[in-house]
Amino acid sequence: MIRIDQTDGIWTITLARPDKANSLTAAMLEQLCDAIDAATQAGARALILTGEGRVFSAGADLDEARAGLATSPLWEKLSGRIAQAECLSIAALNGTLAGGAFGMALACDLRLAVPEARFFYPVMKLGFLPQPSDPVRMAALIGPARARMILMAGARIDAQEALNWGLIDRISAPDQLLADARALCADAQSATAAHVAAIKRLIP
Template structure:
């Protein structure tokens, strides 16, 4: 349910469970962790995370969430790996981003979304805490008040508002999403892994 593709040092990880809104199981989270590790070990210069269908991810699979996945350390493990990757990381958000799936997108360097995407993280309503690193990463992008709007007030925001807030960096129509995301990787793909990593280290 996770497809991995390496095209000249640009790795694409695709969530492929569109019939379940790309909701994530423990196995999928572990496969994503392993894929990010493999990309870094192979010297990837760029890593793109995307999904198949009209939803990037609805968060945790409901059955597994009830069984404890909602509070699993796998979410933080995945976002930590993405954040620590020494390459350019891009979330190509093919649709709505919800719940625990926020973590991997917030950990990316860039986020490109389709205009139809919605963004919400209903931890207050569901009675869970967000992943440990997510509030700080979210606040760094949108500011503390807007982070509280999403995490505490349960605000659902659309793509245009997400762009104006700084939650996403660019909008692209669905048919152009991967083309636009891939275009952003071209300079990194043409450089050495050491050069990519060195520049990334210079940016707080």
């Protein structure tokens, strides 16, 4: 349910469950952790996370969420792996980002999105707590009041507002999204893995 492409030091990991809005199962979360570990061990200089279809991810698979996935430590394990990856990480958001899938994007170094993308994290309404690191990373990007707007007031924001807030860094046309993400990897691609890691460690 995920696809991996390796090209000249860039690893592109695609959520490939478009018939279910790329909702995530426990198996997929484990596969994503393994893929990021493999990329790190292989000396990847850049990592791109994207999805197939019109939604990046609707969050947890509903059936598995009801069975306990919504509160699984796997979410935090995955976002931690992404944050610790010693390469440039980019979330290329091909559509809406919702719920627990926020953790993946927040843990990336950069975030691009298509104009049609929407952003919401309905933990208050659903009665769950967010992943522990998500409010911290979100507030660091957009400030505590706007983080409360999303996590506590249930705000649903569009791509332009997300860009204005600093939740994403750039809006890309759907047919240019991956090309734009790969273009941002060019400098890292021409460097050594150790150099990329050294520069990343200098940035808080």
